Amino acid sequence: MRIFASLRIAGRALRRNKMRSLLTMLGIIIGVGAVIGAVSLTSGATKQVEDQVSSLGENVITVFSGNFTSGGMRGGWGSAPTLTVEDALAIRALPNVIAISPEVRDRAQVLANGLNWNTQVMGESPDYPQIRNWDMASGTMFSDQEVRSLAKSAVIGKTVVDQLFPNENPVGETIRIRNLPFQVVGVLAAKGFNLFGQDQDDIVVVPYTSHMHRITTRTFVNSIQVQAANDKVIAQVQQEITDLLLTRHHSKEQDFTVRSQLELMQTVTATSRAMGFLLAGVAAVSLVVGGIGIMNIMLVSVTERTREIGIRMAVGARAADILVQFLIEAVTLSAIGGAIGIAGGVGFSTAVAYFKDMPTVTPVAWIIIAFVSSAIIGIISGFYPAWKASKLDPIDALHYE
Amino acid sequence: MQTHPVIKLTDIQKVYHTGEVDVHAVRGISLEIFPGEFVAIMGSSGSGKSTLMNMIGALDRPSGGRYLLDCIDVSTLDRDALADVRNEKIGFVFQGFNLLSRTTALENVEMPMLYNRQRIHSHEQRERAMHSLELVGLGGRADHHPNQLSGGQQQRVAIARALVNQPSLLLADEPTGNLDSQTSIEIMGVFQKLNDQGITIVMVTHELDVARFTKRMVILRDGKILTDEAVQNRSVAEQELQRLRQEQQAVKLAP
Numbered sequence: 001m002r003i004f005a006s007l008r009i010a011g012r013a014l015r016r017n018k019m020r021s022l023l024t025m026l027g028i029i030i031g032v033g034a035v036i037g038a039v040s041l042t043s044g045a046t047k048q049v050e051d052q053v054s055s056l057g058e059n060v061i062t063v064f065s066g067n068f069t070s071g072g073m074r075g076g077w078g079s080a081p082t083l084t085v086e087d088a089l090a091i092r093a094l095p096n097v098i099a100i101s102p103e104v105r106d107r108a109q110v111l112a113n114g115l116n117w118n119t120q121v122m123g124e125s126p127d128y129p130q131i132r133n134w135d136m137a138s139g140t141m142f143s144d145q146e147v148r149s150l151a152k153s154a155v156i157g158k159t160v161v162d163q164l165f166p167n168e169n170p171v172g173e174t175i176r177i178r179n180l181p182f183q184v185v186g187v188l189a190a191k192g193f194n195l196f197g198q199d200q201d202d203i204v205v206v207p208y209t210s211h212m213h214r215i216t217t218r219t220f221v222n223s224i225q226v227q228a229a230n231d232k233v234i235a236q237v238q239q240e241i242t243d244l245l246l247t248r249h250h251s252k253e254q255d256f257t258v259r260s261q262l263e264l265m266q267t268v269t270a271t272s273r274a275m276g277f278l279l280a281g282v283a284a285v286s287l288v289v290g291g292i293g294i295m296n297i298m299l300v301s302v303t304e305r306t307r308e309i310g311i312r313m314a315v316g317a318r319a320a321d322i323l324v325q326f327l328i329e330a331v332t333l334s335a336i337g338g339a340i341g342i343a344g345g346v347g348f349s350t351a352v353a354y355f356k357d358m359p360t361v362t363p364v365a366w367i368i369i370a371f372v373s374s375a376i377i378g379i380i381s382g383f384y385p386a387w388k389a390s391k392l393d394p395i396d397a398l399h400y401e
Numbered sequence: 402m403q404t405h406p407v408i409k410l411t412d413i414q415k416v417y418h419t420g421e422v423d424v425h426a427v428r429g430i431s432l433e434i435f436p437g438e439f440v441a442i443m444g445s446s447g448s449g450k451s452t453l454m455n456m457i458g459a460l461d462r463p464s465g466g467r468y469l470l471d472c473i474d475v476s477t478l479d480r481d482a483l484a485d486v487r488n489e490k491i492g493f494v495f496q497g498f499n500l501l502s503r504t505t506a507l508e509n510v511e512m513p514m515l516y517n518r519q520r521i522h523s524h525e526q527r528e529r530a531m532h533s534l535e536l537v538g539l540g541g542r543a544d545h546h547p548n549q550l551s552g553g554q555q556q557r558v559a560i561a562r563a564l565v566n567q568p569s570l571l572l573a574d575e576p577t578g579n580l581d582s583q584t585s586i587e588i589m590g591v592f593q594k595l596n597d598q599g600i601t602i603v604m605v606t607h608e609l610d611v612a613r614f615t616k617r618m619v620i621l622r623d624g625k626i627l628t629d630e631a632v633q634n635r636s637v638a639e640q641e642l643q644r645l646r647q648e649q650q651a652v653k654l655a656p
Binding site for chain 1: 455458460461480481484485487488489493495499500501503504512513515516517562566
């Protein structure tokens with residue numbers, strides 16, 4: 001089959017009726033454009049959420065102590081005195097655990113420079129920045145040595161810096177936590193708000209030993225942050241931690257909770273998958289509508305050009321030549337429509353990203369899907385009109401008025 | 402003549418089944434047309450000349466009888482094979498020109514080559530189309546669209562299109578039906594010139610004036626051949642044109 005010649009004939013036929021061709025394509029253009037635009041926006045949003053989830057740290061498992069009930073008042077997760085530093089060290093010894101941090105939390109008034117600020121004071125191990133995937137903006141994290149020596153060293157978050165050291169470098173300066181002087185050894189990089197809207201930078205981190213023995217007097221930790229070697233062993237490590245702690249606590253009831261970031265991630269992916277199905281549905285509907293438009297116009301075109309078909313048959317066009325010609329016309333219409341739609345969708349999402357400052361991502365897979373499906377729609381909707389044209393009788397077609 | 406006939410019709414029949422009545426449009430026509438002939442098929446409407454024309458043009462198959470075109474039995478071919486025969490053996494010229502609008506004269510002439518079974522290179526297509534246009538005296542109008550051409554010029558483009566695949570037979574259906582008398586004579590002049598170069602032409606017409614430009618007249622009535630004889634006092638297009646011009650001159654000179 002002389003595809004190239006057919007393409008030229010099709011191109012000429014479409015150019016002959018520019019306005020109509022454009023209007024016919026509009027269905028596909030809008031359909032594909034809307035889908036690409038929507039996919040870009042939701043993919044951007046999904047990616048943002050995923051980034052936030054991974055900002056919680058990589059392959060992180062958190063062990064919370066159980067709920068403490070005293071006189072009918074239940075203290076919530078982390079209130080029961082069940083987890084100890086020894087538990088944390090035992091977990092560290094498990095295979096596939098690469099870092100741990102026993103965590104104690106308290107809110108406290110912090111003073112410096114004649115300013116004061118109420119913030120979250122966390123006792124952590126030196127591995128904390130690694131577990132949370134958190135860089136240092138300046139200075140260093142305190143060391144294991146400083147943990148052992150109950151050092152009065154502190155690492156502070158961006159918000160605390162802004163509140164207490166508005167115009168100076170805090171590293172080396174002294175802050176007072178519950179009137180105890182701590183030396184600032186490092187500043188954490190800004191991390192922003194987390195998924196739940198909490199300011200992650202409003203934080204002071206001190207060695208957990210200093211927190212438990214100097215700021216407060218505790219023998220138990222609120223939780224233990226654990227980092228697994230990779231995402232494939234997370235479930236296994238969770239189970240091992242559960243078994244280990246059950247043995248260590250000699251209790252029949254589980255007085256702690258083991259949570260992983262994987263669960264949160266699964267929720268996010270489930271949401272984006274649901275969104276994907278919804279979009280695919282919308283895409284299918286709009287492409288079908290666009291396809292009906294193409295079929296409609298192709299039928300009109302076949303009727304209008306009956307005489308042309310007759311002439312072509314008289315000079316030797318076979319039925320297959322006529323079929324291919326009209327099929328190519330339909331596919332050209334839908335493919336060009338699809339291409340314009342893709343360009344429009346990408347343009348729209350780029351504009352949104354630029355003017356609205358929203359992240360947008362256009363997945364290449366969707367561009368390919370959109371283009372291929374608009375071409376397929378062209379074949380499907382063009383086939384019936386093309387078949388009808390090819391079945392015309394040359395004599396009738398020649399004398400059609 | 403020693404050569405094979407271009408067209409050999411043997412007892413050709415055509416019956417249309419319309420409702421309960423069978424219409425015998427053509428009832429047993431036998432006819433031989435040899436290379437280099439210029440034949441007019443005449444008859445009033447209903448005489449079966451259009452039906453015969455469609456069968457000669459391989460647009461339709463006879464219900465009975467045998468049709469040999471260039472020694473090929475066309476009466477048994479399927480749709481696709483008929484299309485190929487039309488493409489390679491027959492050049493059509495229609496009453497209504499039947500050019501593709503918004504398509505240049507050159508592209509109109511190139512069209513039959515698009516459907517050739519053998520691929521023809523695009524520059525060869527161009528060359529052949531240009532050559533064809535020059536044959537009918539329209540070499541200078543190759544890039545004109547049909548609506549920029551006069552009726553006579555459009556019909557010349559159609560003739561060029563019919564010639565481009567070097568057919569064995571040029572088939573013209575009322576080629577002057579839409580043209581004024583002077584243009585008609587000009588077109589007949591084109592046909593006579595082509596015939597002089599050896600091209601076989603069969604023309605369907607109901608105008609005796611036009612038929613007189615041919616060499617042989619076949620008159621049909623009720624689906625049968627009534628008469629089949631050579632044209633006496635054949636008109637020559639150039640002379641007729643000259644006469645016409647002199648008459649026009651005379652009208653102008655008259656006070």
